[in-house]
Amino acid sequence: MNPHSVGEPSRSRQQNTVGEPSRSRHQNPVGETSRSRQQIRVRMAPSPTGFLHIGSARTALFNWLFARHHSGTFILRIDDTDAARSTDESMREIYDSLRWLGLDWDEGGEKGGPHAPYVQSERRDIYETHVQRLLESGHAYPCYCTQEELDAIRAHSRAEKQNRAYDGRCRHLTSVDKEHLAAKGRKPTVRIKMPDEPIRVVDIVLGTRDIDPGTLEDEVIVRSNGMPSYNLTSIIDDAEMQITHVIRGTEHLNNTPKQIAIANALGLNVPQFAHIPLVLDNTGRKLSKRHHGELVAVSRYREEGYLPEAMLNFVARLGWSFDDKQEIFSVEELIEKFDLARVGKSGSVFDIKKLDWLNTHYIGELDISARTDVVMPFWEKAGFDVAAEPRERLESIVTAVGERLTKLQDIIPQTGYFFTAPSEYEPKAVKKWWKKDALDILTALGAVLAAVEPFELETVESVIWQYTEEHNIKRVVAMQTLRIALTGTSFGPSLFDILVLLGRDEVLTRIQKAIQFLQ
RNA sequence: GGCGCUAUCGUCUAGGGGUCAGGACGGAUGGUUCUCAGCCAUCAAACCGGGGUUCGAAUCCCCGUAGCGCUACCA
Numbered sequence A: 001m002n003p004h005s006v007g008e009p010s011r012s013r014q015q016n017t018v019g020e021p022s023r024s025r026h027q028n029p030v031g032e033t034s035r036s037r038q039q040i041r042v043r044m045a046p047s048p049t050g051f052l053h054i055g056s057a058r059t060a061l062f063n064w065l066f067a068r069h070h071s072g073t074f075i076l077r078i079d080d081t082d083a084a085r086s087t088d089e090s091m092r093e094i095y096d097s098l099r100w101l102g103l104d105w106d107e108g109g110e111k112g113g114p115h116a117p118y119v120q121s122e123r124r125d126i127y128e129t130h131v132q133r134l135l136e137s138g139h140a141y142p143c144y145c146t147q148e149e150l151d152a153i154r155a156h157s158r159a160e161k162q163n164r165a166y167d168g169r170c171r172h173l174t175s176v177d178k179e180h181l182a183a184k185g186r187k188p189t190v191r192i193k194m195p196d197e198p199i200r201v202v203d204i205v206l207g208t209r210d211i212d213p214g215t216l217e218d219e220v221i222v223r224s225n226g227m228p229s230y231n232l233t234s235i236i237d238d239a240e241m242q243i244t245h246v247i248r249g250t251e252h253l254n255n256t257p258k259q260i261a262i263a264n265a266l267g268l269n270v271p272q273f274a275h276i277p278l279v280l281d282n283t284g285r286k287l288s289k290r291h292h293g294e295l296v297a298v299s300r301y302r303e304e305g306y307l308p309e310a311m312l313n314f315v316a317r318l319g320w321s322f323d324d325k326q327e328i329f330s331v332e333e334l335i336e337k338f339d340l341a342r343v344g345k346s347g348s349v350f351d352i353k354k355l356d357w358l359n360t361h362y363i364g365e366l367d368i369s370a371r372t373d374v375v376m377p378f379w380e381k382a383g384f385d386v387a388a389e390p391r392e393r394l395e396s397i398v399t400a401v402g403e404r405l406t407k408l409q410d411i412i413p414q415t416g417y418f419f420t421a422p423s424e425y426e427p428k429a430v431k432k433w434w435k436k437d438a439l440d441i442l443t444a445l446g447a448v449l450a451a452v453e454p455f456e457l458e459t460v461e462s463v464i465w466q467y468t469e470e471h472n473i474k475r476v477v478a479m480q481t482l483r484i485a486l487t488g489t490s491f492g493p494s495l496f497d498i499l500v501l502l503g504r505d506e507v508l509t510r511i512q513k514a515i516q517f518l519q
Numbered sequence B: 001g002g003c004g005c006u007a008u009c010g011u012c013u014a015g016g017g018g019u020c021a022g023g024a025c026g027g028a029u030g031g032u033u034c035u036c037a038g039c040c041a042u043c044a045a046a047c048c049g050g051g052g053u054u055c056g057a058a059u060c061c062c063c064g065u066a067g068c069g070c071u072a073c074c075a
Helices: A054-069 A088-101 A124-136 A147-159 A175-183 A230-240 A250-266 A289-296 A298-304 A308-316 A331-337 A352-365 A368-381 A391-401 A408-419 A427-433 A438-451 A457-470 A475-487 A495-502 A504-518
Strands: A041-044 A073-076 A140-143 A189-192 A199-203 A207-211 A220-222 A245-249 A272-276
Touching (some): A041 A054, A054 A073, A054 A272, A054 A298, A054 A308, A088 A308, A124 A230, A124 A250, A199 A250, A199 A272, A220 A230, A245 A250, A250 A272, A298 A308, A298 A408, A368 A391, A391 A408, A391 A495, A427 A475, A438 A475, A438 A504, A475 A504, A495 A504
Parallel strands (some): A041 A073
């Protein structure tokens, strides 16, 4: 094989204009060049071993945006070759999270398509055929080493400061050796022979490198139980499904030359690669299920009341930026503006504060009706009897709450008192505002509010201001005193809104209750 | 241990030979207001280090350093 062609994308230069590694920003947006109507095909290939991870969601988004931007195809493939860890439940959760985010796929998942099946455990015959060819052509060989032997080899290699763990010893097994080992009941794995020539990895975000094959070890491509492994299935499916661009996390960078070697040995097309930087926690480590658990589950953010628009916008800006001014991007803008050439190389820390800011923004963009709709499940889940409430009142409550929602679940502590009287008064608030004159204020205000006619915004407001003026009481004192009596807390929406929403009877009842408490 | 990747305010980032190194989140202060939130204004805050190249380097080159990733019969 010509060493110079090793690892080169097999499609012609012409067609490769899309996603060409152009590091100079402010140039032609990638893909907008002359022809390049090469049908872009990208995929997201999660392993169904738990919830959808934030990092995977971003990978999905980048793939999806790239596909949508170029009118390409976005494929969802399920990489479940690790049978022990894969579950159907996880698969469903991943579909669910993806749908919630609005990342629809054109092929794969439950949808099917021309390259079905899209679940790797159902594609074993395809892999077997390829492995057979590899074995026959001498590109792969059986390895009879046991786990213990491998551990020992590894330990030795490390002690000797070798740059690869496995030394390829089973490459030289004779057929007699093999029979002998097999007779002892050993089930072999299959390993791919790494080539002697450098492997060229072309990466759209990281650039092109030539990898020294001396650092690569003969990878296991079929386990001893007959199950093919990731590096094999991934590259075969990418070729079979005619994937043009593999956009995935940088943790896969070291797998890339191995996969290219497999593809080359099989004579398969090699897609272009784009390794996107990792999403990190605030200590700079990769976000992982292992270390961060639920914190990295997309479903958790959904449950807390983050909007998909906010999640998408937030995650899009992790490792990607458009210019020096824009932070808020609608999904449409993301599709229009997304460009692999503007993806950075270094990892990005997941900053929940910024997500919160975005979420507040997107909640604020919802009109009252939509905001009420979206908040409803949270009320229901918290056990509020919203069904009994007129829609109009619910919307008024949402209006009163206004911008005070960071997450939808904040609606609960913010509006509980609209549904039931406070069972207790916040001690800190009481201490600060319910001084010795509180009783007088409450009593007087109660009388005033009992008499005001009609019980509406303007009238209530004027009558309260009239009271504070006549008795020379600071507005803030009167208002806070009353607020605590009605809501149990010292903060919240305009008190006049609260007064009117509660209605005269309820207000008077609560004032009475507070008076009793103070006595 | 090996291999690889990366490096601009606390964080996300713009800039990529000549900029007061810009914006945003977060923070601080002040204003608006019945509180909180919001909004407005102001402020603090960064080019990992060292050498080159150059009239001039955050930007190009080299060498360090640090962090991270991978190092499975996981993906």
